Amino acid sequence: xxxxxxxxxxxxxxxxxxxxxxxxxxxxxxxxxxxxxxxxxxxxxxxxxxxxxxxxxxxxxxxxxxxxxxxxxxxxxxxxxxxxxxxxxxxxxxxxxxxxxxxxxxxxxxxxxxxxxxxxxxxxxxxxxxxxxxxxxxxxxxxxxxxxxxxxxxxxxxxxxxxxxxxxxxxxxxxxxxxxxxxxxxxxxxxxxxxxxxxxxxxxxxxxxxxxxxxxxxxxxxxxxxxxxxxxxxxxxxxxxxxxxxxxxxxxxxxxxxxxxxxxxxxxxxxxxxxxxxxxxxxxxxxxxxxxxxxxxxxxxxxxxxxxxxxxxxxxxxxx
Amino acid sequence: xxxxxxxxxxxxxxxxxxxxxxxxxxxxxxxxxxxxxxxxxxxxxxxxxxxxxxxxxxxxxxxxxxxxxxxxxxxxxxxxxxxxxxxxxxxxxxxxxxxxxxxxxxxxxxxxxxxxxxxxxxxxxxxxxxxxxxxxxxxxxxxxxxxxxxxxxxxxxxxxxxxxxxxxxxxxxxxxxxxxxxxxxxxxxxxxxxxxxxxxxxxxxxxxxxxxxxxxxxxxxxxxxxxxxxxxxxxxxxxxxxxxxxxxxxxxxxxxxxxxxxxxxxxxxxxxxxxxxxxxxxxxxxxxxxxxxxxxxxxxxxxxxxxxxxxxxxxx
Numbered sequence: 001x002x003x004x005x006x007x008x009x010x011x012x013x014x015x016x017x018x019x020x021x022x023x024x025x026x027x028x029x030x031x032x033x034x035x036x037x038x039x040x041x042x043x044x045x046x047x048x049x050x051x052x053x054x055x056x057x058x059x060x061x062x063x064x065x066x067x068x069x070x071x072x073x074x075x076x077x078x079x080x081x082x083x084x085x086x087x088x089x090x091x092x093x094x095x096x097x098x099x100x101x102x103x104x105x106x107x108x109x110x111x112x113x114x115x116x117x118x119x120x121x122x123x124x125x126x127x128x129x130x131x132x133x134x135x136x137x138x139x140x141x142x143x144x145x146x147x148x149x150x151x152x153x154x155x156x157x158x159x160x161x162x163x164x165x166x167x168x169x170x171x172x173x174x175x176x177x178x179x180x181x182x183x184x185x186x187x188x189x190x191x192x193x194x195x196x197x198x199x200x201x202x203x204x205x206x207x208x209x210x211x212x213x214x215x216x217x218x219x220x221x222x223x224x225x226x227x228x229x230x231x232x233x234x235x236x237x238x239x240x241x242x243x244x245x246x247x248x249x250x251x252x253x254x255x256x257x258x259x260x261x262x263x264x265x266x267x268x269x270x271x272x273x274x275x276x277x278x279x280x281x282x283x284x285x286x287x288x289x290x291x292x293x294x295x296x297x298x299x300x301x302x303x304x305x306x307x308x309x310x311x312x313x314x315x316x317x318x319x320x
Numbered sequence: 321x322x323x324x325x326x327x328x329x330x331x332x333x334x335x336x337x338x339x340x341x342x343x344x345x346x347x348x349x350x351x352x353x354x355x356x357x358x359x360x361x362x363x364x365x366x367x368x369x370x371x372x373x374x375x376x377x378x379x380x381x382x383x384x385x386x387x388x389x390x391x392x393x394x395x396x397x398x399x400x401x402x403x404x405x406x407x408x409x410x411x412x413x414x415x416x417x418x419x420x421x422x423x424x425x426x427x428x429x430x431x432x433x434x435x436x437x438x439x440x441x442x443x444x445x446x447x448x449x450x451x452x453x454x455x456x457x458x459x460x461x462x463x464x465x466x467x468x469x470x471x472x473x474x475x476x477x478x479x480x481x482x483x484x485x486x487x488x489x490x491x492x493x494x495x496x497x498x499x500x501x502x503x504x505x506x507x508x509x510x511x512x513x514x515x516x517x518x519x520x521x522x523x524x525x526x527x528x529x530x531x532x533x534x535x536x537x538x539x540x541x542x543x544x545x546x547x548x549x550x551x552x553x554x555x556x557x558x559x560x561x562x563x564x565x566x567x568x569x570x571x572x573x574x575x576x577x578x579x580x581x582x583x584x585x586x587x588x589x590x591x592x593x594x595x596x597x598x599x600x601x602x603x604x605x606x607x608x609x610x611x612x613x614x615x616x617x618x619x620x621x622x623x624x625x626x627x628x629x630x631x632x633x634x635x636x
Binding site: 070116120122125126127129130131133134136137138139140141144241249252256262292294295296297298299300301302304305308309312 | 388434438439440441443444445447448449450451452454455456458459462463564567570571574610612613614615616617618619620622623626627
C-alpha cells in the first residue's frame with residue numbers, strides 16, 4: 001500500500017516548496033524596494049485578505065487535482081452561489097438561510113460533476129467545463145441583468161470584520177488549511193485521495209473505493225466554492241451574474257503554482273496557500289506599480305505556463 | 321483496439337447519437353415556431369454556424385490526438401482585433417486578412433510548441449495561451465470596439481455568389497479541404513496515429529512532435545480565417561467577440577461523436593454537431609428564450625452526447 005502513496009514526508013515537502021518560498025521572498029524583497037506602500041501593515045493585511053478568498057476557492061480544487069482531475073466550474077459555482085445567497089439574504093434578512101443556499105448550490109454542482117466523472121467516466125475537464133457554462137448561464141438567467149447589494153451588518157462581518165485586529169476571512173483560511181491538511185495527511189480518506197491520483201488502478205485493486213472518493217472530492221470542491229462565495233459576497237457587498245468568471249483561472253493557477261501536479265498524487269494544501277499568496281502578491285505588485293488591470297490575465301497565463309512547465313520537467317526527472 | 325488505427329469515417333453505429341439529436345431538435349423547433357422550418361431561416365442557420373464550423377473542424381483533429389485547444393475563442397477575438405485594426409489603418413482587406421491569419425498562426429505555433437516540444441498537458445498549455453490572448457485583446461483594445469471598416473468587408477459575410485451566401489461557400493471549401501487532409505493524405509493517417517498509436521509513427525520514421533505541432537498550428541490558422549469572417553459579420557473588431565466560442569467548438573466535436581481517447585474521430589459528425597448547436601441557438605432565439613439558457617442547454621447537449629456514448633459503450 002505504502003508503495004503507491006506519494007504523500008510528501010516533512011523534509012521532502014520542505015524541499016519541494018523551497019524554490020517557491022525563495023520566489024516568495026524575492027518577490028517581497030523586490031516589491032518592497034519598488035514601492036513604499038508594500039511593506040505596510042495595511043497592505044499586508046489586504047494581501048492576506050485577498051489570498052484567503054483565493055485559497056478557500058482553490059482548496060477543494062486542490063483535492064480534485066490530487067486525484068489527477070480538474071474542476072473548471074469553481075469560478076461559476078462561486079458566481080451562481082453568491083447571486084442566489086445575495087438575493088436570499090436581501091429578501092429574507094436571514095444570513096444563515098443565504099449561507100445554506102450557497103453551500104447547498106456548491107455541493108449540488110459538485111455532486112453533478114462527481115457523478116459525471118466517477119459514474120459516467122466523462123473526462124473531468126470536459127464535464128466541469130460543461131458545468132462552468134451551465135452554471136454561468138443559470139446565473140445570468142437568474143439575475144436577469146440586475147445586481148443585488150447592501151447586506152446586513154452581521155453578514156458583512158464575515159468579509160470585513162476584524163477579530164484581534166485581523167480580518168475574519170484570514171481565520172477562515174487558517175481553519176480550512178489546518179483542518180484540510182490534517183485530513184489529507186493523517187486520515188485514511190486523505191491517503192486514499194493521494195493513492196487515486198498516484199495510480200487509480202492499483203488504488204482500486206488495493207481496496208480504495210475509487211468512485212466514492214472521487215464523488216467526495218468533487219462535492220468538497222463545490223462546497224468550498226460555496227463557502228468562498230459567502231466570503232466573496234460579504235467582502236464585495238454586492239453580487240451580479242458575471243462575478244465568478246474571473247475566478248477560475250487564478251484558482252487553477254494557485255493550485256499549479258503551489259506545486260500540486262496535474263498528473264495527480266503529488267501536492268498539498270499548504271502548497272496551494274503558497275501558490276495563492278504568490279499570485280496575490282504579483283497582482284498586488286501590479287496594482288501598486290500602477291499597471292493597467294487589463295494586463296492581469298496575461299500575467300496569470302504566463303505564470304500558469306511557467307509553473308506547469310517546471311512541474312512537467314520535475315515529474316519527468318522523478319520518473320527517471 | 322488501441323493497437324489498430326481506425327482510419328475509416330464513422331461507422332453507421334455511431335450515426336444515431338448525433339443524428340437523433342438533430343432530428344429531435346428540428347422536430348421540436350418546427351412544432352414550436354412557425355418561422356423555424358423556412359428556407360431563409362435554415363440558410364440563416366448555416367450562415368450563422370460558419371465561424372463555429374471553421375473552429376470545430378480543426379478542433380476535431382486536435383481532440384483526435386487526445387488533446388484540446390481551449391485558446392481558439394480568445395485567438396479568434398484577438399484575430400478580429402488584428403483584422404479590424406489593420407483594415408482601419410491600411411484600408412486593405414488583403415493585409416487585414418493576412419494580419420488575422422498571422423495572429424492565428426502565431427498562437428497555433430505557440431500552442432504546438434508548448435504541447436509537442438515542451439510536453440505540457442494540452443489542456444493547461446492552451447488555457448495559458450487563452451489567458452494570454454484574451455489579456456492581449458482586452459489590454460491592447462482598451463476594452464473598446466474598433467469600427468469604421470472599409471466598405472468591401474461586409475460583402476465577405478453578407479454577399480452572395482450565384483445566389484449562395486459567401487460564408488456557406490467558405491465552409492463547403494473548408495470542409496472539403498479538411499476532409500481531404502484527414503482521409504486522403506499521409507498527414508491524416510498521422511493524425512489518427514497520434515491519438516491511436518503514437519509508437520507506430522516513431523517506428524515509421526515520422527516525427528510525432530512535428531505532426532502534433534502542425535495540428536495545433538492548423539487550429540490557430542483556421543481561427544485566423546474565422547476571424548476574418550467574424551469581423552465581416554460584426555463589421556467591427558470587438559474585444560469579447562469570440563468569448564466562449566471554444567466551448568461551442570468542443571461541444572460540437574463531442575456531440576458529433578469524436579471520442580476523447582484512442583484517436584477515433586469522425587469529421588462529418590462534427591459538422592452535424594455544429595448544426596445541432598446552430599439549430600439549438602437559432603430555435604431558442606426564435607422562441608425568444610434568454611441567451612443565457614442557450615449556453616446551459618448546449619452544456620446539457622454535451623452531457624447527453626456522453627450519456628449516449630456511455631450507454632452504447634456498456635452494451636457492445
